[in-house]
Amino acid sequence: MLDVAIIGAGASGLMCACRLISAGITDIAVFERNDRPGKKLLATGNGRCNLSNSSVRPEEYNTDDPYKLADILGAYGFEPTADFFEKTLNVMLSSRDDLIYPRTFKSSTVLDALRSYIEDHGVKITTGSFVDKLDDKAKYTVIASGGMAMPVSGSDGNSYKLINSIVKDKTAFCDVRPSLVQFNSSDRDIRPLSGMRLNAVLSLYINKEKVAEEQGELLFTDYGISGICTMQLSRIYDRYIAKGIKSCYVSADLVPEHDKDTLAEEVKRRITDGKDISSRLSGILPKEICEVITSRGRDIAGLMKDFKISITGTRDFEHAQVTYGGLKLGRLNDSLSIKEHEDIYVIGEAVNVDGPCGGYNLQWAWSSAFAAADDIAVRLS
Ligand SMILES: Cc1cc2nc3c(=O)[nH]c(=O)nc-3n(C[C@H](O)[C@H](O)[C@H](O)COP(=O)(O)OP(=O)(O)OC[C@H]3O[C@@H](n4cnc5c(N)ncnc54)[C@H](O)[C@@H]3O)c2cc1C
Structure with a gap:
């Protein structure tokens, strides 16, 4: 034996x-x-x-x-x-x-x-x-x-x-x-951003409550979002599944190094005449995401600090670590x-x-x- x-x-x-x-x-x-x-x-x-x-x-x-x-x-x-x-x-x-x-x-x-x-x-x-x-x-x-x-x-x-x-x-x-896996999102307006990487602070909201925060590289993909900080948040998402998830989104602070007031001043200075806003904001964030932001509303600094991505679930075991x-x-x-x-x-x-x-x-x-x-x-x- x-x-x-x-x-x-x-x-x-x-x-x-x-x-x-x-x-x-x-x-x-x-x-x-x-x-x-x-x-x-x-x-x-x-x-x-x-x-x-x-x-x-x-x-x-x-x-x-x-x-x-x-x-x-x-x-x-x-x-x-x-x-x-x-x-x-x-x-x-x-x-x-x-x-x-x-x-x-x-x-x-x-x-x-x-x-x-x-x-x-x-x-x-x-x-x-x-x-x-x-x-x-x-x-x-x-x-x-x-x-x-x-x-x-x-x-x-x-x-x-x-x-x-x-x-x-x-x-x-x-x-x-x-777990340690990417998130799926049903937001159609972020699809054109696929491949874009940004440094961001991500907050995970489940049933309207903030449950976790991670800082790092956010990667937009054709199914939703990826990157190490996204994957870290997926572990917290897993813990809440048993408790029941009625709603979930990630709020991305896309300009974490500036507070909202400073950023609002910067935005205002650039777009005084209201023309070609996305191009003028492109010194802050890539033009493609500025287009999504401006299409979502007028509080541009607010949207840059709280860019919401709805989450429909995680990807499957094939993609998990x-x-x-x-x-x-x-x-x-x-x-x-x-x-x-x-x-x-x-x-x-x-x-x-x-x-x-x-x-x-x-x-x-x-x-x-x-x-x-x-x-x-x-x-x-
Ligand atoms: C893409 C990726 C990147 C990762 N990067 C990191 C990292 O950088 N750092 C980190 O800490 N962790 C990382 N991980 C996680 C880490 O690799 C795993 O947690 C770890 O390998 C688990 O070790 P294990 O021995 O339990 O299983 P495994 O490494 O999965 O090994 C199990 C083995 O058992 C064999 N096997 C299964 N069933 C049978 C059977 N019935 N008979 C015979 N053989 C069988 C399988 O073929 C396999 O070779 C990563 C995971 C992935 C997928």
């Missing part, structure tokens, strides 16, 4: 294998449905892999068990992760503010390091191997087969079926939804083993833990992998 079977060679599964190997355990089999491991990992951070964040705050994650999450991240947070990457996997790291990347700024560096460490120690990653049921070929099984975001990468929600074959109780799962929901963390022990099946562990995105952009989600993949691997190593010794 094998010591450990790992289902899924994505971020968490590969790291779990590395951590076990570093503890001297090599009787491991890793199964991956794709013809190569780490497909999604390669896509992370636009191919640069934002693998952690030096000031991860547990309270920024969505989860059903924030205390357990804080404990796991407290034990296996940024520092032990960075240490493992640099000293065990030989990946030199680099930071951009709090965001941590491999020094090469290439996700392939991270994947190659994880993969080589595993293969150099004689552990096989069996590709093209879809695991559709849990058997007892190994003393310990680690389910690391991901959530539902970017299903083309191999994580298409089948993890929940695997888990559900042993955890029959439906209340063990939180509903899943795409992470899954909101999944197996409740509360149904797992601190080591990520299932409470009523302690020889089976669930790690990574399959668990109901998701974080904002900025290295939070890979950090959870690594942290959960460390917690499971260290526990298995102790139990095997």
Whole structure:
């Protein structure tokens, strides 16, 4: 009988294998449905892999068990992760503010390091191997087969079926939804702005109440809006779905560096004769958006500070970076083993833990992998 079977060679599964190997355990089999491991990992951070964040705050994650999450991240947070990457996997790291990347700024560096460490120690990653049921070929099984975001990468929600074959109780799962994802809008007048990027402060209003604010690049698209700050707001939107969303819009402050009165003075100075208004405002904002603003009303400064975009929902899992929901963390022990099946562990995105952009989600993949691997190593010794 094998010591450990790992289902899924994505971020968490590969790291779990590395951590076990570093503890001297090599009787491991890793199964991956794709013809190569780490497909999604390669896509992370636009191919640069934002693998952690030096000031991860547990309270920024969505989860059903924030205390357990804080404990796991407290034990296996940024520092032990960075240490493992640099000293065990030989990946030199680099930071951009709090965001941590491999020094090469290439996700392939991270994947190659994880993969080589595993293969150099004689552990096989069996590709093209879809695991559709849990058997007892190994003393310990680690389910690391991901959530539902970017299903083309191999994580298409089948993890929940695997888990559900042993955890029959439906209340063990939180509903899943795409998160860190773009918003759809039905506003037709913003369609011509597709491709335009602006620095803005975005406020999310749900049922007429302001529920979140983000600053960053707003990207107009042919379906609605995108950009990192939009994607961050989608996490808050997800939280409100269960409570019921009757109305939703984003208010964009398109000139955040000026208050409304100063901006109103500026606008007034430019359009005293009322002629060719959009062109005269184009020194403040691109002409195309000035045309939309002037078509919406006369309070131009007000519209620039409060440019409303109605939201009809988020895009789907194909476009999402992470899954909101999944197996409740509360149904797992601190080591990520299932409470009523302690020889089976669930790690990574399959668990109901998701974080904002900025290295939070890979950090959870690594942290959960460390917690499971260290526990298995102790139990095997
Ligand atoms: C485009 C994009 C960019 C991202 N960028 C970042 C970033 O910069 N920083 C960050 O922190 N997070 C980022 N994320 C999120 C991050 O990539 C994920 O949270 C993380 O990869 C989850 O790791 P995981 O091991 O749980 O799942 P995955 O990495 O999805 O791996 C699961 C693996 O299991 C395999 N598998 C599934 N089912 C089976 C089965 N039944 N049998 C065998 N194999 C199976 C899959 O093929 C897959 O290889 C990004 C996500 C996307 C989509």
